[in-house]
Amino acid sequence: MIFQRNGGQRNPKRSIELLVLISGLFLLSLMGTLRLQQAVENRQYLQTFSGLPPAAYFAASGFLVGLAGLACGLGLWLRRRWAARLTRAVVVLVTAGYWLERLLFGASAAGRADWPFTALASLFLVGYSLLVLASPRQAAYFKE
Numbered sequence: 001m002i003f004q005r006n007g008g009q010r011n012p013k014r015s016i017e018l019l020v021l022i023s024g025l026f027l028l029s030l031m032g033t034l035r036l037q038q039a040v041e042n043r044q045y046l047q048t049f050s051g052l053p054p055a056a057y058f059a060a061s062g063f064l065v066g067l068a069g070l071a072c073g074l075g076l077w078l079r080r081r082w083a084a085r086l087t088r089a090v091v092v093l094v095t096a097g098y099w100l101e102r103l104l105f106g107a108s109a110a111g112r113a114d115w116p117f118t119a120l121a122s123l124f125l126v127g128y129s130l131l132v133l134a135s136p137r138q139a140a141y142f143k144e
Helices: 016-041 055-077 081-105 109-113 115-134 136-142
Strands: none
Touching: 016 055, 016 081, 016 115, 016 136, 055 081, 081 115, 081 136, 115 136
16 A cells, blocks of 8 residues: 555646756756857857857856756756746746847847747747646646
């Protein structure tokens, strides 16, 4: 017999929408970690470009994004109440940081060519994340 802490009631399962969001957060964590690794490995090469911040900026931002994605993904997986609020903030801040970085350092014409697609993709990802976390199914999952 399996003993349960909540008086014999089963916790609701993770919805497919939440599993997709958690997977995306783990992917975000991986991307941040790879950014950190590449910034450290290629710091001499990055210094040859004018107009770019130092490699330490890329390493620090990769570390922070990797850590934030991992914390959010694990928090959602483990049903932590703080995870939904943290995920909302992280998704918005990472997207805003991406766009700020793109506007400040993305000076090439090729980089500006796909901005409509990137803007729509950003809106979709932020909207999806916020809607999934606001749904009644997730409130039951987190017992908010």
